[in-house]
Amino acid sequence: MKTVIEPLLIFDRIQELYKHLGIAVDIDIAQKFNIYNMGNLYNPKTYESSVYRGNFFSFVFVKDARGKFISDNEQYDIAPRTIFFNTPGHIKKFRIKDARDLYLLTFTECFLKENVHSQIFEEFPFLLAESILSQVVPEEKFEEFEELYMQIEKAFFSESPYRNKLIAHLFVALLIKIKDNFLTDNIIPSYESCRASEIVNKFKIIIEQHYRDLGNGSNEKAHRVTEYAEILNLHPNYLNNVIKSKTGKSVGNWIAEKTISEAKALLKNSNIPVKEISYRLGFSEIQHFSTYFKKHTQYTPVLYRQIG
Structure with missing residues (x-):
């Protein structure tokens, strides 16, 4: 059958x-x-x-x-x-x-x-x-x-x-x-120990820390797929395949979502100028950032800050 x-x-x-x-x-x-x-x-x-x-x-x-x-x-x-x-x-x-x-x-x-x-x-x-x-x-x-x-x-x-x-x-x-x-000594979630899950866990922690550093200004360069792969000592294609198979999203999708999420948080919860936010998130020109943000949210950064 x-x-x-x-x-x-x-x-x-x-x-x-x-x-x-x-x-x-x-x-x-x-x-x-x-x-x-x-x-x-x-x-x-x-x-x-x-x-x-x-x-x-x-x-x-x-x-x-x-x-x-x-x-x-x-x-x-x-x-x-x-x-x-x-x-x-x-x-x-x-x-x-x-x-x-x-x-x-x-x-x-x-x-x-x-x-x-x-x-x-x-x-x-x-x-x-x-x-x-x-x-x-x-x-x-x-x-x-x-x-x-x-x-x-x-x-x-x-x-x-x-x-x-x-x-x-x-x-x-x-x-x-x-x-x-x-999360006590007696009740601890059983995290998967397989290699793919370990990679996903490490990747999530690394990308979260990286965007935290970008947001507070302690890091000035946004990572690309190759740089996340290098940190994890993996080939970029292998990292992307693992992340996509386990989460349904490519590393590029994760980067895009994190960029927008961090941008929204900074626009809503800080007085940092849009130009500075753009620079922190790895955009060389504010217009590139504005176009990218609008593509993902239907709002310009300035308008999103105003309605937020």
Whole structure:
């Protein structure tokens, strides 16, 4: 019998996944942070996804639901009081039934850097982890998480002018609780030890540190693919193949996204002149930077700063 291979779907936004599942959710597509309780839709229906790659960070808090979740080659049970976290790029598939209470939080790197702080990955390095973080927690611990994500939901649906800042502050508290409860001597996520995953982990750390250095002015030259490969003692083609196969994005795509993410953070959270930001991010001419930024955001740097 011939094996049927499912096509790999790519979802850049959580809204695309909801649409794939046939879930009508009224969420602004421009949102860089979303929270939703699938229990609001509760009925006997089972939700089953195709194989997909999600290009966003996600936390899942399962209070009352059951099913199976596959991330890359690992399978996990969806059961009451389970907390999941994973990063963009994983190949996933899930089947959820009896979803009476299951909260899904998704967010982008831009949200973190614009509303939390630019050093977010240094404070919470597990956000760069290549493997999934999953744990069933005791009832009293889960209630502590529940209190926090319910506050986040309240802030998310509020009309406060400080809405994003409220979400960000509560989200930091959530990250601290994750760090405190998951990353102890007794509960450590099982990071993959294979060579490809080690390369991805190192690459993520190196590129994050490099853009942090560019942003604060301690480094004046933006790396290209060849320079990342040299740091990792790899051939550029091999590095690109590994990164693309494991994350779904080439090294060039990572560089482009990091450049835009850092530019947005600097434009929104600093008074550094656009010309200086352009120089720090490796553009010899401000016009080149402006054209590049507009291509990826539909805004010029000046206009983005004004509306931010």
